Amino acid sequence: MTADHKIHKKDPHYQQAKRERYRARSAYKLLEIQKKFEIFKRAFYILDLGCAPGSWLQVSKKFAEDNLTKYKDQYYHRDHYVILGVDIKKVSKIENVQFLQNDFTKPEFHTHLESYFQTKIDLILSDASINKTGNNFSDHLRQINLCLKILELAEAHLKFKGSLVMKIFQGADFKKMFEKAKSVFRILKAFKPQSSKKTSNEIYLVGLQKK
Template sequence: MSKRTEEHKQDSQYRQAKKQGYRARSAFKLFEIQKRFNIFKRTYYILDLGSAPGSWLQVSKKLATENIDKYKDGFYHRDHFRILGVDIKKISSIDDIHFIKMDFTLPEFFDQVKSFFNGPKIDLIISDASIKKSGNKFSDQINQIRLCNSTLRFLDLLKYKGNFVIKIFEGEDYKHFLNQLKKKFQNVKAFKPQTSYKKSNEVYLIGLRKK
């Protein structure tokens, strides 16, 4: 795919996202992940780390709302959802979504998450967070790994058999981080959505069913 074709594809996805009411084309990445791995099944309590501009919060709200009516059987079900987003950037409010403007790597944020969900009851943790790239792929990848490592403590608040999605850059220490997730989840998959830039080294790791 040529650079011009790639740019046209991204512009088209952006316009389509706006047309459907989403704040960014990254919404389609989460829909792709959901279609492939069904991470939102019976999901009501959701934590979104690095949630600006809010498209993943929008998708989470849509799917959690659908779950309230979809799963009214004898298995795990809630009659409400709780969704918490955090980012160092401010976002426009979304009805029924709680957002905190804060650096989620700070130790004190953990207690706020625990209080919001009233303990280790989170069904799904998602993170599309990314560092501000410098243009140096090596240092960018190292810094992204550090950011990813800072999310692991929140897995203590993820319920048994809960799911986890995180963006990472392939390169140095990628396999080490992957192996850490394999210790915590029954299954871990690497996935590159079609909506990602073709030449990008970003990939999403999907942790399925926390041990």
Template sequence: MTKNNSYKHKKDPHYNRAKREGYRARSAYKLHEIQHKYQIFKRAFYILDIGCAPGSWLQVAKEHAIKNLEKYNDQYYHREEYKIMGIDLKHVTPIDSIEILKSNITDPETRQKISNFFDDKIDLIISDASINKKGDKFTDHLNQIRLCYEIIKLIKLFLKKKGIFVLKCFQGSDFKTLHDDYKKEFHIVKAYKPNATKKKSNEVYLIGIKKK
């Protein structure tokens, strides 16, 4: 880490808070904000995190899944255990009771492993996955859009009816088309930019509620 980056981190309240509270990255607070606004973790026991490195979203997901086992032990929708899987091309340091795959989501073998692990439809799919940026906003936007369309293939395959997804996108020329395409799959699709997102970032999250 350069001295300049080190200084920026020290000035970043979300980075410092993550260090204090044991999260692997400041991105944990983006997910906390999304949860606060949309209650995405309500009755979520089976959770898939796509692009999970370094693991902060997995940490948040596990916290809520454990709470849900106690909170929603009633006659309505309930599972006897939680299952959480994270997928990334990068190595992710293990987290107790979470399955982590170093794998490509376009690989048929990856899809088979997802199916075998959950052995049922998934309650919640979250993705903070991002392409490797080239520095050109237009190119980066298009590449991220392509990634989002790969992720929707998994959503169609594995997310349960009335399930929820959270997906990182980049704002740009094709964002509305992507938004409209997700609306075909969900009753409600919202675009949201958490306060924890860096001000100069063009990233925005799509939240899909109640899969059709």
């Protein structure tokens, strides 16, 4: 038995994910974020960046399907949803969820989004992470650069009053990144889910009500 396997056996979220058929324990981070901030409220057009292996897509599908029957009024009712997951890694199929194997940091990705959604997006999610080197300072700066790309996509494609959730690493430039994102959203919070590993320096920026 490998050391990683032993750790997984002791991890209650890993075991819970297996029981509830989520593809990864990270599903519970998103569920915690939803419970606190209600990011899926009236969300029908959802983009998940860095979506592999697909657990956040599974959560998104659950809430999008619920939303189809929840809103009956003329203004908020929709008869369909669109969920698009994007990753450079291949992701196995999830019914009624679209997947694009692509690099979302490239400029041409903006064109892909316009063709898939043909409207502004309600919610952008990103649990994407750079490949860590072990150098915390360098990893932090590289993750900041990734977050800037994601924020750029949000500014261009997120609807008025739309929401954004993205992973960031705590470090020297965290405050600058926070202020940059704050200029885009009326409400911005930093949140670390209890299901995040205690040893991890990850934290999530939750932007609500895009300006």
